Amino acid sequence: MEYRSPENIFREKSVMESLYEYKNEIAIVTIILSFLVLLTFFVVGIILLFIIINFINSIILYREEKRSRYVLFAQIGASLFAIIYVLLFDPFIGVFVSGIISGGVLVFDDVLFKTPELYVPQQVYVFKDPYREREEKINKVLQREVVKAEEEELPVNIFPSKVIFDRRNFMINDVYIFPIKVEEWPARIDFGFLNDVFSPVYPVGMSMKVHYIPDDAISTILDMEKRSAETRLQLISQKKFTEIERLNARISALNASIEYIVNRSGHFYNIDMAFYTMSKNRMEAYSYSTKVQSYLKKSMFRVSVPVFNEQKKYFDFLMPYSSRIDPKRFMQSHAVAMHLPLLSEVIYMEGGVFLGMNERSQTPIIFNRWSGKFSSSHMIISGTTGYGKSYFVKILTLREYMLLISQGLNVRVFIIDPFGEYREFAEAVGGEVISIRNNPINILSIWNYSSLRTDEEIQEAIRNKVSVVKGFLGMLFSFDKSAEAVLDEFLMNVYKDTPSPTFSDLYERVRSDQRYSMFEKYFYQLSQGSLSLFNTMNEVNMNSDVIVFDLTGLEGTILSYYMFIVLNFIYQNITLDMSPKLVIVDESWRVMEFEYSANFLSMMFRHVRHWNASMTVITQSMDDFLNNKEGLSIANNSVLHVLFKHMNISKAMNDFYGFNEFERGYLINTPSPTSVGYARALVRFANINQQKIPVRIYATPTENEIATTRPEEVERKKRVRGGV
Numbered sequence: 001m002e003y004r005s006p007e008n009i010f011r012e013k014s015v016m017e018s019l020y021e022y023k024n025e026i027a028i029v030t031i032i033l034s035f036l037v038l039l040t041f042f043v044v045g046i047i048l049l050f051i052i053i054n055f056i057n058s059i060i061l062y063r064e065e066k067r068s069r070y071v072l073f074a075q076i077g078a079s080l081f082a083i084i085y086v087l088l089f090d091p092f093i094g095v096f097v098s099g100i101i102s103g104g105v106l107v108f109d110d111v112l113f114k115t116p117e118l119y120v121p122q123q124v125y126v127f128k129d130p131y132r133e134r135e136e137k138i139n140k141v142l143q144r145e146v147v148k149a150e151e152e153e154l155p156v157n158i159f160p161s162k163v164i165f166d167r168r169n170f171m172i173n174d175v176y177i178f179p180i181k182v183e184e185w186p187a188r189i190d191f192g193f194l195n196d197v198f199s200p201v202y203p204v205g206m207s208m209k210v211h212y213i214p215d216d217a218i219s220t221i222l223d224m225e226k227r228s229a230e231t232r233l234q235l236i237s238q239k240k241f242t243e244i245e246r247l248n249a250r251i252s253a254l255n256a257s258i259e260y261i262v263n264r265s266g267h268f269y270n271i272d273m274a275f276y277t278m279s280k281n282r283m284e285a286y287s288y289s290t291k292v293q294s295y296l297k298k299s300m301f302r303v304s305v306p307v308f309n310e311q312k313k314y315f316d317f318l319m320p321y322s323s324r325i326d327p328k329r330f331m332q333s334h335a336v337a338m339h340l341p342l343l344s345e346v347i348y349m350e351g352g353v354f355l356g357m358n359e360r361s362q363t364p365i366i367f368n369r370w371s372g373k374f375s376s377s378h379m380i381i382s383g384t385t386g387y388g389k390s391y392f393v394k395i396l397t398l399r400e401y402m403l404l405i406s407q408g409l410n411v412r413v414f415i416i417d418p419f420g421e422y423r424e425f426a427e428a429v430g431g432e433v434i435s436i437r438n439n440p441i442n443i444l445s446i447w448n449y450s451s452l453r454t455d456e457e458i459q460e461a462i463r464n465k466v467s468v469v470k471g472f473l474g475m476l477f478s479f480d481k482s483a484e485a486v487l488d489e490f491l492m493n494v495y496k497d498t499p500s501p502t503f504s505d506l507y508e509r510v511r512s513d514q515r516y517s518m519f520e521k522y523f524y525q526l527s528q529g530s531l532s533l534f535n536t537m538n539e540v541n542m543n544s545d546v547i548v549f550d551l552t553g554l555e556g557t558i559l560s561y562y563m564f565i566v567l568n569f570i571y572q573n574i575t576l577d578m579s580p581k582l583v584i585v586d587e588s589w590r591v592m593e594f595e596y597s598a599n600f601l602s603m604m605f606r607h608v609r610h611w612n613a614s615m616t617v618i619t620q621s622m623d624d625f626l627n628n629k630e631g632l633s634i635a636n637n638s639v640l641h642v643l644f645k646h647m648n649i650s651k652a653m654n655d656f657y658g659f660n661e662f663e664r665g666y667l668i669n670t671p672s673p674t675s676v677g678y679a680r681a682l683v684r685f686a687n688i689n690q691q692k693i694p695v696r697i698y699a700t701p702t703e704n705e706i707a708t709t710r711p712e713e714v715e716r717k718k719r720v721r722g723g724v
Contacts, residue, residue: 048414070559103317119301151698176282177276178277180274186299204276219262222261225254289305348364348366355695357364370614375639378615380619381393381642381643383620384683389644390707390709391673393618397701409579412545412574414570415547417552419551419586420552422586430546446603466492473522475564487519490519502535560593563587568600571600577611578640588617590599591619600631621646639685639686640683644681657684678696
């Protein structure tokens with residue numbers, strides 16, 4: 001074993017224990033150094049953040065045109081210098097030098113590029129102050145306008161007291177105005193596309209000038225454009241297929257425009273349009289301006305923000321403040337809306353009928369469901385009783401009927417009338433009213449049997465009739481699958497013997513054949529019991545083009561059953577020819593009560609267009625259709641939805657139509673027609689951008705005489721007829 005002296009042992013312990021003895025001091029020094037390092041990083045981070053903020057602020061000031069681009073470049077350079085110096089050398093010296101550069105540039109910009117009140121464009125330097133001179137000239141002109149207005153006894157307050165120009169905006173009476181000029185229009189504009197621009201959120205104005213271009217001038221321009229395009233087409237390489245296609249389309253469009261002028265189909269107009277965003281806060285007006293520009297660009301408009309460097313520009317953009325208004329150059333907004341689908345939904349269809357007045361634009365809506373532009377021509381009308389549904393249907397049907405008759409068309413009209421409201425209409429147009437209570441229709445009869453020529457046609461008619469009768473009996477009674485199969489066999493055997501049986505015939509057959517005894521109790525009810533109303537041999541002969549099926553006197557489920565029978569009868573008749581037909585089903589919610597009849601109505605909406613027929617259904621609430629798949633199919637196959645007053649808007653309605661707050665309030669708060677003198681409805685055109693338009697329903701005195709259901713007016717007409 002190695003021997004160690006006491007000195008060696010003592011010396012070794014003193015080295016190992018020396019650090020331990022100063023552990024507290026070492027810990028304190030370590031904490032201080034760590035704090036200093038973190039503080040250094042924090043200070044450097046703050047400095048870098050300050051530099052970045054200064055850099056971003058420079059860009060914002062340049063975009064807002066408060067500083068020139070020279071300031072922007074200098075600030076960018078100073079910021080980059082500071083970042084590099086802070087990271088590589090001394091951060092404080094970097095910030096100090098950057099601050100000197102930034103401050104010096106700002107002072108330099110204030111001295112050279114900024115007037116006492118206004119910002120001067122880049123092309124104008126310190127030699128003179130053109131803005132100040134222009135302001136004085138314009139304000140002198142305004143004073144002369146005020147004097148002239150006083151002499152002509154015009155209101156003086158239409159003129160601003162003072163105008164101040166900036167680079168991209170001007171200020172009138174402490175209101176900042178940012179103009180936006182439309183340079184190019186898109187090829188296609190949707191109805192009412194500016195509704196989102198003119199909202200309470202953005203204070204936006206618009207001015208428009210419409211210039212008529214003489215026919216000879218536009219013809220010359222179009223001819224020159226055409227020759228230029230044809231020349232370019234000859235010189236272009238055949239490999240540039242896209243360019244060739246574009247030029248050919250251009251030449252075709254020019255030919256169409258030339259033909260438009262030559263045929264005297266119309267004229268060409270030049271339209272100047274400008275928008276204005278306004279606010280007493282400059283930043284707010286500028287923010288609105290950028291949002292409007294963005295929206296217009298998304299709508300495929302090409303816009304520009306003008307630089308005010310001419311007095312003429314000012315008057316071009318401030319048309320409302322000139323007393324020398326030429327009526328040939330300016331239109332009121334309603335007149336503009338008649339020609340341009342910008343501010344309102346202007347709907348005019350050639351060969352259409354007057355639907356009502358657009359409440360937003362005060363323009364008439366001319367609608368033609370027979371135009372062929374739509375996938376269907378059906379209509380759905382809903383609303384609370386007493387707010388104009390049936391009244392609207394009568395006057396609209398009268399207009400459509402008279403229009404089609406005037407065009408030499410043999411139009412036919414079928415109306416299912418549960419409460420006898422359409423008798424006056426039928427009499428006015430020389431139609432026929434069939435009282436179902438007194439002349440019930442035999443559901444079992446194959447009504448068009450005499451027109452069938454071949455065995456295939458007869459077999460097809462029998463199969464269809466058996467299917468309908470089974471569906472009708474299923475509405476009255478419940479059958480299981482096995483009973484349905486037996487019933488099918490039974491009915492096929494019946495129609496082999498006769499095309500027009502009665503329920504008494506069916507009752508006698510099941511009594512004499514034990515195979516069908518399970519149906520005896522059902523056919524007893526239909527032949528001799530509580531449902532014997534359906535036991536008839538009556539054959540309805542329709543000798544008029546307008547038939548009203550009056551179901552007055554039928555109530556409850558009996559009314560619903562007979563509405564289906566009449567509907568089936570109409571369907572078989574409209575499939576006989578291709579003449580135009582209108583089918584109107586009032587109180588259609590009753591048809592929707594039973595699955596089979598709802599399916600049948602939905603089928604008609606999908607298929608009757610093949611026989612040139614249009615359906616119109618009327619109900620008290622859209623929920624009658626939106627809460628089941630058959631009703632949704634009917635709603636989706638309707639080109640026109642006319643919504644009168646609803647007591648409440650359900651979730652299903654709100655989801656289907658996508659109502660906004662105004663539209664919901666409009667439907668709920670619509671006043672009674674008797675209180676305001678006209679009916680009001682929200683009309684949705686399903687194939688025209690799904691737009692919903694508030695409409696006022698008006699009628700001529702003659703139309704009102706035919707359509708009214710007000711008790712006092714009905715009573716007056718009865719007295720007149722009786723000579724009282």
